[in-house]
Amino acid sequence: MAFTTSNSYFWKGFRDGAPFVFVAIPFGLLFGVFATETGLNIVQTMAFTATVFAGAAQFAALQLLQDEAPTLIVLASALAVNLRMAMYSASLTPFLGSAPLWQRAIAAYLTVDQSYACSIVRFETEPQMTVPQRMAYFFGSVTPITPLWILCTYLGAVLGARIPESWALDFALPITFLAMIGPMMRTPAHVVAALVAVAVSLVTVVIPFNLGLLIAGCAGMIAGAQAEVVLERRKAKA
Amino acid sequence: MNSVDPVTMWIIIVGLAIGSYLLRFVFIGFVGDRPMPPWLLRHLRYTAVAILPALIAPLVAWPTATGGEPDVPRMSAATVAVTVGLLTKNVIAGIFSGAATLYGLLYLLG
Numbered sequence: 640m641a642f643t644t645s646n647s648y649f650w651k652g653f654r655d656g657a658p659f660v661f662v663a664i665p666f667g668l669l670f671g672v673f674a675t676e677t678g679l680n681i682v683q684t685m686a687f688t689a690t691v692f693a694g695a696a697q698f699a700a701l702q703l704l705q706d707e708a709p710t711l712i713v714l715a716s717a718l719a720v721n722l723r724m725a726m727y728s729a730s731l732t733p734f735l736g737s738a739p740l741w742q743r744a745i746a747a748y749l750t751v752d753q754s755y756a757c758s759i760v761r762f763e764t765e766p767q768m769t770v771p772q773r774m775a776y777f778f779g780s781v782t783p784i785t786p787l788w789i790l791c792t793y794l795g796a797v798l799g800a801r802i803p804e805s806w807a808l809d810f811a812l813p814i815t816f817l818a819m820i821g822p823m824m825r826t827p828a829h830v831v832a833a834l835v836a837v838a839v840s841l842v843t844v845v846i847p848f849n850l851g852l853l854i855a856g857c858a859g860m861i862a863g864a865q866a867e868v869v870l871e872r873r874k875a876k877a
Numbered sequence: 878m879n880s881v882d883p884v885t886m887w888i889i890i891v892g893l894a895i896g897s898y899l900l901r902f903v904f905i906g907f908v909g910d911r912p913m914p915p916w917l918l919r920h921l922r923y924t925a926v927a928i929l930p931a932l933i934a935p936l937v938a939w940p941t942a943t944g945g946e947p948d949v950p951r952m953s954a955a956t957v958a959v960t961v962g963l964l965t966k967n968v969i970a971g972i973f974s975g976a977a978t979l980y981g982l983l984y985l986l987g
Contacts, residue, residue: 658969679881683886683887686890690894691894691897697893704881704889710885710889714892717889718896721897723932725901727928728904730925731904731905732904737909740909743905743906744902747901747906750905755925756925756929763922807979807980809940809941810940810979812933813933813955814955814971815968815972816929817933817955817971818961818970818972820929820930820959821958821962821966821968822963822966822968828923829926837931839931840930841934844939852928852931855927855931856928856931858927859923859926860920860924862923862927863922863923863927864923867923
């Protein structure tokens, strides 16, 4: 394995993942505060954040706990929020599937919105990357946020500081991902996929357990794939 | 402060930890380097551009912080973040211009 080149890809990943500290810090803090408010002790909070490692699902589970939902419903709903991780896993498999099993096992744990979003863009725009380089990049992209996410959860839980609403931290996640979406629009098929997914997600928002997201995601993927086929046919004719 | 029964809480933590891990491992771990059919690969190419916008769109249209009421600062910030991202292909530029728009408008309109 070419250590130096993988090493430099680790740092490329690190740089590309760095903007997500603007998500990890506020959300870690908010989760720590929210967990303490829900009645979790510090050990439970930290075990939760370190093993589940998925902010949105963790928030969903706590919200349902506060609403005194049955345990099975809490589990099913939070896992439904995380179903998109299976789609990320599938999407990464063509790029990382031939790496050693232990690396894939660690990569699975570190598959989050941020590492996936960074990596898939880089892997698609640089198809000549080797598998070790891709792995290095993937691990690099999640390195800036993992320690901060865990540390900020701890701080939020310990300080229990009420974060003023005027900071509008709720919007850190949308802004960061919206800024990422622009550079992903490389072909008309990408634009079609995104527009269809957005339209369907707004219509299906009433469906419980966050399943609207999956329906919207699938609709967008089908639309993108179809648009790609149509565009290729046109190109072949021209 | 509420209290949660510790057994229930640990069932939820362990269940979610195992379940989330399996969801992430299922393809990259079990499928590995076995080839996948071209039609499936074609769909997977659009996973990111479909799921991420679908995740964000409802948060922009009905922000939780406003109790689900659409509001001008958040809509504007979202539009600016996307537009700057599209034009500059620079994620950091998108984030900062979006955040500046959000805080600027919250200050002016608040």
